[in-house]
Amino acid sequence: MLENFLWGIATAANQLEGAWNEDGKGPSTADILYDGTAGEYPKELKVYPDKYYSYHLGSDFYHRYKQDIQLFNEMGIKCYRMSIAWSRIFPTGEGEPNKKGIEFYNNVFKELKKYNIIPIVTLSHYEMPLELVKKYGGWKNRKLISLYEKYAKTVIDKFHDLVPYWITFNEMNFISTIPFCAGGLWFDNNESEADKNKAMFQGAHHQFVAGAWVVDYVHNNYPELKVGCMVCGTFSYANSCKPQDAWDQINCDRETFYYTDTFVRGHYPKYAKSFLREKGVTLKIEEGDLEQISKGKVDFIAMSYYFTRVAPINPNNDAYLTNNERMLGKIKNPYLKVSQWGWVIDPVGLRIALNKLYDRYELPILIAENGLGAHDTLTADGKIHDDYRKEFLEAHIKEVKKASDIDGVDVLGYTSWSGIDLVSATSAQISKRYGQIYVDYDDDGHGTGNRIKKDSFYWYKRIIESNASEI
Template identity: 45%
Template sequence: MMSYKFPDGFLWGGATAANQLEGATRTDGKGWTTADTAQFIADPKKRMAQMLQPMTTKTVEAALNDTKGLYPKRYGIDFYHRYQEDIALFAEMGFKTFRLSISWARILPNGDEEVPNEAGLQFYENVIDELLKYNIEPLVTLSHYEFPLGLSFEQNGWQSRKTIDAFEHYARILFERFKGKVKYWISFNEMNIVMMTGYLSAGLLEDQLSADESLTQAQFTAMHHQLVAAAKATKALHEIDPAAQMGCMIARMENYADTPAPNDVLASVKSDQENFLMMDVLAKGSYPNYAWRLFAEKGAKIDQTKEDQQVLAENMTDFVSLSYYMSGIVGGDETAETSGNLLASKANPFLEKSEWDWQIDPVGLRITLNKMYDRYQKPIFIVENGLGAKDELTNELKVHDGYRINYLREHIEQIGESLQDGVDVMGYTPWGCIDLISASGNEMSKRYGFIYVDQDDVGKGTLNRYRKDSFDWYKKVIASNGQDL
């Protein structure tokens, strides 16, 4: 039993993304997105490189015309046709909220049409209504790693200021349609990852950069345009549906100093600055003082207009949210052995690792939550956290995933400790509450869910859904409001 009671109304649930579970990528008028070019690669060592690699017009067109390669995010787990079955399972667990994303190209196939695709809007309205039928609050992300390729080809994605207006138009369509139905929105998934995934997150194509422009500069330009767009979306939401709230989200990288050496400690401070930069802007209303030195060190400049400054200052986010999976180490000997974290890091000898060499650090979550609340004094929503593992379905159609239960239990305990520290945590949605296509590896074998989906890495299987041991455990956690772990 926890020593601290989770607050009444705490939003327990689970998290997903459209591009990883919906499938039906060309159904009912949906346009192509950056996620649709993500190919399954048999060699696990090469999978992360694909997620981060730059793309060109030629390589994108080759992927779209490829009839032999395997592109798992195009078929997902067929949530598009099975959402009622899946939502019923979420309701059985007692979900209070469900995090989903909307595919921009399902609403505006090219990304900037004046009139939206009604079939796309109706699909999401059906999903939202199904959630509300079970009193599950939709938590909706506007952009989650699937940018409309039409805008990449036309204006190199978020490098263009025109994309700000296109995003605001898209957001207003959704706010008008779902007014009164969606209380919680997030502008961009893990928006700080734009500095790593210029193509996936921002639709940047390397061949469309000018001869004297670096990819790094284009990523910083895209970053700024996304920040302005997020603030404009917040303004639009508050105008259209004043009862609704807008959040911003980052992938949180808690990086410890390698040693007590002052330069190592400084490296940890600078890591926080770079990690929190975009959230600092949206939660505080302006670029922090440290940003200008950071830009200079990166060889980048920001073209910030007076209008940009005003819209950022007047439309700060209502809550802050994060994904948290691991911690890392900065400073010290850069040539030392690195772990398999999303960002390369020295292995921490005090931590265990997952099957994918992600360092498991529940206390790091408490550290991060305390830092974030001290920094922003806004409610915090933990919208991703979980353990990727190779689950096995037994002959009795069971999955005994005690390792996942242990992982989640230890992290929930640290959320409870953070609440006792005085941190305002509003909800918790573990990632991949149902097995789906991995974001980085485009594989099914890296599973996170409470629900097993019978599909393998190459798309074979019945797609039948089966409750894992963690399903019943999480149901008990929610029913006890975090007291019975």
């Protein structure tokens, strides 16, 4: 591993901060999800008084950030991949910025600087002002482009001297999988799959334009900063060695490459027309859009990595899967074990993903998320013995080392998800724990909120100190 390798952790504002309606923050899309991204969605765009919302409390980072950052420093991390809550800066997405929100992040960044921890900031991480969904319908509306640009300019201008790395959108390829979280797209039962596809990919087009504007703005005004795109690295294996299955694998991987190809190369890939035509989509591209996209070539690629997929069989077969099922890896791989939540565990797949991306683009790659959600048991003497988490992370870091040291992949860094326990995006449970730091809350918000170092805390500290030489 390179000497300047960025070891760190990763979190998201909506899952960690809490204080969902304090100091002027407006409600966000995440704030109305009581059952997570994979569960039941509310029938109306509002908070129901009879429901419990774990995102509203999160891990209470908003009030405990100094304590938490001190623990991050004790763990030895060199960088912290985090996000800014858009609705904390612009409560309704419009109007003037919220001074209290800016003050909070300014305090967080200064606290990180005190410990020489480098922030890597995502501008939009499965969270946006709820009012922009109610008023404009989310990212399917072009109005979002200018509003996002205003938000991005506000925080970049304010924090450019404190934040050297920026990411435009979290897991942008999931706008076609969980469109409400990734794009603020709200569908009812009356809309056809074709209409949903049109909204999702038109929303993605608007995000391409807006994200490219951010890259262009930063390059012209703050050339010392770096801007990256991010995708969920859900690459696939062919279901068999049949030629049709090999072709299906190519199409599966294009569901990720469609996004990285556009952000890295500055134009839509040649296969975009056929890719979209199969989904019944014709994009509405206005004058200047493609020129703007061409100006927004990113400096690095960030990806989350949790699982791999098996490519679907021929769509003419009854076993053909929907986009959502394909993206979430519903075809099981008989060669891999699964986690407590049914996600396949595939460390070698991380090496493959890194090589696929680097062979294609030769840009630095940040592993922006990688971790294991599991039930942790607090022992009578206040310990958490999470050997399973250490084993998971070690197996994946081994493959990162191979990709870097043997394959020559330029791996910028590794930020494990999530360093500290937070609310799971998919299930809205804090009991689905990812952190090396235990947070004493249960799924109903009961507990002290105390922070307890797990065994994996000390293990990760040694990994960072040795630059993974002991693996």
